[in-house]
Amino acid sequence: EDIGDIAGLKASFNAFNRIVTQNLNxxxxxxxxxxxxxxxxxxxxxxxxxxxxxxxxxTPNQVRVKILRGVHSPEKYRVNGALSNFADFSQAFDCPVGSAMNPGVKCEMW
Structure with a gap:
């Protein structure tokens, strides 16, 4: 499911960015x-x-239950995991290389 989050994020950002670039003014x-x-x-x-x-x-208990029984990562990791491995995010916010949200090595899928 986390891979699906990243794929959806990338596809939606690319579509969004294409529209914004063409129609910025x-x-x-x-x-x-x-x-x-x-x-x-x-x-x-x-x-x-x-x-x-x-x-x-x-709550911490809800996190534990989610990890043990669910198919999705807890929300914090769905956000930070996807965004920290997304170069466009790091560029948009000028995150320093090696920081938590811009690791030196990213998990790239496509």
Whole structure:
């Protein structure tokens, strides 16, 4: 399931980025950004949106049960695992090479 997360993230980001690149001026002229979000690029907002959908509190016991019985990793690892291995994320947020969110060696699938 984690591999599916990464594949879906990559496909959706590539489609998003293609649309944004082709229509950047129109996007900035037509869309009103939420207050306090104007400093983010469209790519950064994409990744923030991706992470936001997994944002929830789960207890340590719930994490344990999820690991033992579930097919998905806990939410924190679904976000950080996928994004830390995604070069476009590291580039969008200028993460230093070797940091937690931009390891020197990434798990690349395609």
């Amino acid at each position: 129109k996007i900035y002229n037509d869309i009103k950004l939420l207050p306090n979000f104007s400093q983010y690029t469209p790519q950064q907002l994409f990744f923030l949106s991706y992470a936001q959908k997994w944002c929830r509190y789960i």
